[in-house]
Amino acid sequence: QVQLVESGGGSVHTGGSLRLSCVASGLSLDHYVIGWFRQYPGQEREGIASLSMYGGDVYYKDPVKGRFTATNDGAKRTANLQMDRLKPEDPAVYYCAMKHGGAQSFYDSEYEYWGQGTQVTVSS
Numbered sequence: 001q002v003q004l005v006e007s008g009g010g011s012v013h014t015g016g017s018l019r020l021s022c023v024a025s026g027l028s029l030d031h032y033v034i035g036w037f038r039q040y041p042g043q044e045r046e047g048i049a050s051l052s053m054y055g056g057d058v059y060y061k062d063p064v065k066g067r068f069t070a071t072n073d074g075a076k077r078t079a080n081l082q083m084d085r086l087k088p089e090d091p092a093v094y095y096c097a098m099k100h101g102g103a104q105s106f107y108d109s110e111y112e113y114w115g116q117g118t119q120v121t122v123s124s
Contacts, residue, residue, distance in 0.1 A: 002026040002113045004096055009118030016122070017084045022096030022115050024077040033099050034072055034079045035111055038092035038120075045095065047106025049081065059104045063089070086122045093117040 008020040022034075036049040049070040051058040058070050069082040079096055095118075097111035105111075 002098070004098060004113055004115040006094070006096055006115035006118045009094060009120050011121040011123060012086055014086065014088055014122055014124050016086050017082070018086065018120060020081040020083065020094055020096070020118060020120075022079040022081075024079070024098060024113075027077055027098070031101050033102055033104055034070070035097040035099070035105060035108070036068075036070055036079075036081050037095045037097060037108055038090075039095070039117075040092050045108045047108065050104035050106060051079075052104060057104070059106070061106065083120070086120075088122055088124060091120055091122045094120055 003025045005023050010018060012018055032053050034051050035047055037045040037047050039045040048061045048064045049068060051070050051072055053072055053074045067085045071080045096115040098113045099111045
């Protein structure tokens, strides 16, 4: 059974940084794709970053491009999201997700496995 466990959320001031981690267990050695999503209260989840376990291009949505960095350590089955220069519009619940095969994607319906979510708060 695949499980994704997230950690690293918390509260920072505007301009600060946080690093989210997502540790996967039960994954096979097949190719998988990692997605990072966030969800504002009362809204649907939106994809913000996606990358392949084999590296290559990392895709970012414009609101986080240049500030967030998604990485993957395949050997440790760990994905990370480094969030720098956090803004007042960044507070949300952040999720990691994984899917077998395919291309990088921002569509949450494509992902099979989800972390439990972690709250990020940014104060001025």
